[in-house]
Amino acid sequence: MAPIESNSKMLKSLRELPSAPKFDTSTHQVMELFYVPALMRSVSYDRGVGFFTSAWMRMAAAGLAGLAENGGRARIIASPKLEPEDAAALAEGAEALRDKTLRVTLQRSLDELESALETETLAAIAWMVADGILEFRVATPVNALDGDFHDKFGVFMDAAGNAVAFHGSPNDSARAFRNYESVSAFYSWIDGREAERVAAEGRRFELLWDNADPNVRIYEMPEAIRRNLIEFRDRAPRPYKAPAARPEDNRWRHQKQALARFLEERHGVLEMATGTGKTRTAINIINELFERNSTKTAIVTATGTDLLDQWYAVLAGESRPVYRAFERYHEGQAYLNDAEGSVLLTSRANLSEILPRLPKRLTINGLIVCDEVHGMGAPAIVRDLPGRIKPFGWRLGLSATPEREYDDEGNMFIEAEIGPTIFEFGLETAIRRGILCEFDYLELEYEFSSADKDAVRQTIRRYHARARIADAPPIESLYQEIARIRKLSMEKLPPFAQLVREQPEILKRSLIFVETADYGYEVQKILMSAGVDFHTYYAGDDRANLGRFARGELSCLITCHRISEGIDIRSVGTIILFASAKAQLETVQRLGRCLRVDPHDPGKRALVVDFIRTDDIEHDDVGGEASADIGRRDWFRALSAVKRGE
Numbered sequence: 001m002a003p004i005e006s007n008s009k010m011l012k013s014l015r016e017l018p019s020a021p022k023f024d025t026s027t028h029q030v031m032e033l034f035y036v037p038a039l040m041r042s043v044s045y046d047r048g049v050g051f052f053t054s055a056w057m058r059m060a061a062a063g064l065a066g067l068a069e070n071g072g073r074a075r076i077i078a079s080p081k082l083e084p085e086d087a088a089a090l091a092e093g094a095e096a097l098r099d100k101t102l103r104v105t106l107q108r109s110l111d112e113l114e115s116a117l118e119t120e121t122l123a124a125i126a127w128m129v130a131d132g133i134l135e136f137r138v139a140t141p142v143n144a145l146d147g148d149f150h151d152k153f154g155v156f157m158d159a160a161g162n163a164v165a166f167h168g169s170p171n172d173s174a175r176a177f178r179n180y181e182s183v184s185a186f187y188s189w190i191d192g193r194e195a196e197r198v199a200a201e202g203r204r205f206e207l208l209w210d211n212a213d214p215n216v217r218i219y220e221m222p223e224a225i226r227r228n229l230i231e232f233r234d235r236a237p238r239p240y241k242a243p244a245a246r247p248e249d250n251r252w253r254h255q256k257q258a259l260a261r262f263l264e265e266r267h268g269v270l271e272m273a274t275g276t277g278k279t280r281t282a283i284n285i286i287n288e289l290f291e292r293n294s295t296k297t298a299i300v301t302a303t304g305t306d307l308l309d310q311w312y313a314v315l316a317g318e319s320r321p322v323y324r325a326f327e328r329y330h331e332g333q334a335y336l337n338d339a340e341g342s343v344l345l346t347s348r349a350n351l352s353e354i355l356p357r358l359p360k361r362l363t364i365n366g367l368i369v370c371d372e373v374h375g376m377g378a379p380a381i382v383r384d385l386p387g388r389i390k391p392f393g394w395r396l397g398l399s400a401t402p403e404r405e406y407d408d409e410g411n412m413f414i415e416a417e418i419g420p421t422i423f424e425f426g427l428e429t430a431i432r433r434g435i436l437c438e439f440d441y442l443e444l445e446y447e448f449s450s451a452d453k454d455a456v457r458q459t460i461r462r463y464h465a466r467a468r469i470a471d472a473p474p475i476e477s478l479y480q481e482i483a484r485i486r487k488l489s490m491e492k493l494p495p496f497a498q499l500v501r502e503q504p505e506i507l508k509r510s511l512i513f514v515e516t517a518d519y520g521y522e523v524q525k526i527l528m529s530a531g532v533d534f535h536t537y538y539a540g541d542d543r544a545n546l547g548r549f550a551r552g553e554l555s556c557l558i559t560c561h562r563i564s565e566g567i568d569i570r571s572v573g574t575i576i577l578f579a580s581a582k583a584q585l586e587t588v589q590r591l592g593r594c595l596r597v598d599p600h601d602p603g604k605r606a607l608v609v610d611f612i613r614t615d616d617i618e619h620d621d622v623g624g625e626a627s628a629d630i631g632r633r634d635w636f637r638a639l640s641a642v643k644r645g646e
Contacts, residue, residue, distance in 0.1 A: 012070070014041050014162040015189060024182035031059050034183065038156040038164055039063025043072040046205045047154040052078040057125060068133045070159070077208055077218065079149045080138045138219045139208065149216065155202050161602050163188040165201035200552035202600030203571050207550055211313040220317060251433045254425045255281045259288065261423045262396060268422030269373055269397035273430045274592020278398045282369050283314060285396060286343070290320065295367045295394055297339045302371035303348050306546060311371070312345055325350045348375060352384040365393040370418055373397030377410025389417040401588045432645045436595040439606035441640040443633060444495040447615040455485045487515040487579040490522065492611045497526045506607060507532050510574035511593055512558045520558045523578065532556055570596040576609040580632060587632060608636060
């Protein structure tokens, strides 16, 4: 077959496609009318499919060649039920990524990829993987699901950000196109509803690809081989000329710098803005220490089931055993029996039970990773673990905001046991590099009611009365009581209701932070009157609600503290701060929920909605609450002015 046309002659926009809502094998040539033209116009192709064979790639050769010529990439998630020869080709390519001796003499030019796929499909697949054109992962259901990975969906995207999502019955095999099968298609440029369907499929794929769905385990190719999910077969040479090397994404160089700094210091805190890769940096450190044989065991500790589950999704993709000791998992003793070469993922509450029982020979060169390290200064940890963390040869703390405000004892404990801050990478730098997105800041002004002011005065009087009889608690307790009055002020609700009436679109992909479920109920009334699709996510709520929000099935989630830390949902566009702490720690954590860059929304610009009290009250200088609002406002204003510049 003749080589494909050059870039200049190819139509590159997906908008050139016929926007048919459905294709079926009875009345359409689905491959010729849909798959191949879409691939030829795309720079990315994401596919989740129950069954995959190389025969499909042979049929789609022209489209895949166009994708490659566009500088594009295909990512495929499939069931491990592969034909042995297909598994061999995919595994060979993944191995060639890591082993330069496999990258033998170049034979042909890239414009011959189409004919190579048609005549030497397996070799072509292997080298597409090796060259980063094709990335393949294997999915197996776990936990609540005990069957097969059987879904069939995909997303095409062109260089302009136009996207087409599809969902339907065909597998990626030749046989599928001899069956009666159909595909429903959705186009991002048709209208808002179609665009949301496309975005939802994109979010669902990213959730799976990142191994973040609690009921599906994702394995990269070498790991899948090690776990005997697929087989490895004979090697084959690349059937086409290697494409030009892709430039390294230098925006993320801070992760390598942080790793190097930690290896030099052996203990300390990485202060990295939320969304800049603290977890990935920690995984790199864990892998580096194991590969150097510098550590024999590692413990990762955090708090909150959602965050711990997210950690497990990442750790489980590595090549060593991972034990869990949190919530319903009670594998602490199993870890102690098999600690050498293993990783323990545990809640902070279990550390006092496990650390004293870890043999000294493992502790002395062991690694402990403390995520959201500011939590390690909590009174219970300070009381129960003095001298228990410091014996670890390698001690790593992670946080966007490691300092505990108003808690010198907690801060001193963190520095003594884990170490000082040894590396910083802040929000401003992350936004300038394009690692985090830019955002707008919207201030909703309100004034305290008479009841609010009376409550503050009474709180202050009670504090001073206790002070006169030498029974005053720390001044921080007064700040906290006044802050709670501010967080629960009903005067914030009318300006919010007006905003919802005038700009209901801001609630799309939004998180609303409230102080209590009772206050959240008042917010719910406003959302219900506006017809907003929302749910709550409080301590007692079903964790499935978070998954539904992550997949785009809910527009809005109302929460208290449950997802302030660590949870990664890149499609969140808006946060609404009914409750803002005087301490910056919580505000920074919540801001991080919306600043993550979303690959399915290249132009994403986040929004922060905040409530600023504009009146003053008697003795406000004692509580400092008016100044707290103004200080937070000035900080947000300055940060929202930061532009991407690198």
